Amino acid sequence: MKFSFMSFSCPEASLAEMLEIAGRFGYDGIEPRSQAQHRHGIEIDISDAQRREIKKRFEDSGIDCACIATSIRYNFSDTGKLNENIELTKQFISLAADTGCRRIRVFGGMPDIEGRTAEEAIDIVGNALGKVKEAAEQYRVYICLETHDFFSRADLAARAVRLANSSFVRINWDIMHPFTMGMKIEEAFSQVKDLVAHCHVHDGTYDRERNVTLALMGKG
Numbered sequence: 001m002k003f004s005f006m007s008f009s010c011p012e013a014s015l016a017e018m019l020e021i022a023g024r025f026g027y028d029g030i031e032p033r034s035q036a037q038h039r040h041g042i043e044i045d046i047s048d049a050q051r052r053e054i055k056k057r058f059e060d061s062g063i064d065c066a067c068i069a070t071s072i073r074y075n076f077s078d079t080g081k082l083n084e085n086i087e088l089t090k091q092f093i094s095l096a097a098d099t100g101c102r103r104i105r106v107f108g109g110m111p112d113i114e115g116r117t118a119e120e121a122i123d124i125v126g127n128a129l130g131k132v133k134e135a136a137e138q139y140r141v142y143i144c145l146e147t148h149d150f151f152s153r154a155d156l157a158a159r160a161v162r163l164a165n166s167s168f169v170r171i172n173w174d175i176m177h178p179f180t181m182g183m184k185i186e187e188a189f190s191q192v193k194d195l196v197a198h199c200h201v202h203d204g205t206y207d208r209e210r211n212v213t214l215a216l217m218g219k220g
Contacts, residue, residue, distance in 0.1 A: 004029035004066035006200075007038045015040045015054065019061040029064035031105075034092070035071040042068060042099060044091045051098035058100050065101035067144065067172070067198050068092060073109025074128035075121050075150055081112070082128060089132045089143065097139035103198050105144050105172045108151035108160060121150055126163025133166035142197045144172035147188070152177035154188035161195055170197035176204065180212055 004027055007018060011033075018030045018040055032042040042054060042065075058065050070092050076082040092104045108125045129143060136143050151157040154173070161169050171192045178188035203220035204212045214220075 002028035002064065002066070004031050004064070006031040006069060007033045007040050008036070011036070011038045013039060015042065015057060019057065019063050022063045023061065027063070029066035031067045031069055032065065033069045042095070044088075044095050046095075048098070051095070055098065055100040065096075065099060067103040067105050068096050068099075068101050069105040071107070072104075073107040073149075074125045075109035075116070076112050076124070077116075078112060082124070086128055086131050090135045093132070093135045093139050093141045093143070096141045101141070103142045103144050103172075105146055105198065107146055107148050108157065110149050118156055122156060122160045122163065125151070126160040129160065129164035129169045130166070133164055133169050136168035137166060140168070142168050142170050144170050144198045146172040146200070147174045147177050147192070152181045154178045154183060154191040158191045158195055171195040172198040172200060174200040174202070176200075176202040176212065180206075180210055182210070 007013065010018060010021065013021065022030050032038065032040045034043050072085050072089055072092065074082060074085055089106060096102070096104050108121065111121060129145065132143060145151065145157055145161055147154050147157045151160065157171055161171055173192050173196045175185060179185060202214060203217045204214045205220050206212050
């Protein structure tokens with residue numbers, strides 16, 4: 001197992017500063033959060049020369065780019081928005097490949113209309129993931145659907161991923177969200193254990209309504 005940290009921990013840090021922090025504290029990698037105005041500079045609009053420089057920075061540092069975390073989501077009835085996010089996924093796959101990263105994180109997303117059933121959402125998201133799997137397979141970059149939002153339950157996320165039917169469409173298991181939805185850690189793991197390519201770990205405290213307040217690791 002390798003450990004990394006996301007740029008949300010230090011959004012003002014440059015890529016060089018993040019790599020220095022990772023090396024200083026013994027991390028194996030970093031996870032840049034794109035589309036969030038962080039200062040690492042790993043975004044789809046950077047030039048080919050910038051991509052080569054970023055890849056070299058990772059190689060020279062010995063620190064991995066564990067995953068590029070995106071805001072992409074697919075749970076739309078609006079085909080225009082859905083297709084826009086499908087194309088955006090392909091652009092991020094290319095960015096990951098160019099910078100030496102093997103994974104991107106995506107969301108299923110909350111429905112854009114009321115009353116959408118789980119079956120309908122799984123079909124929409126699973127089919128969308130199926131439309132980007134060819135690019136993922138070509139570049140050998142894993143698309144990791146996070147257990148988050150409408151897909152916080154591990155079983156729902158796993159069904160969408162399996163519908164895409166590709167070894168390069170996998171799960172980013174955020175352990176907190178299934179737990180918040182009432183799934184025990186062991187139960188969630190049983191649903192995703194054959195699909196996990198990346199993992200997010202948090203700590204926090206819960207009130208009686210299962211609302212969570214994040215806490216430092218070991219303090220929740």
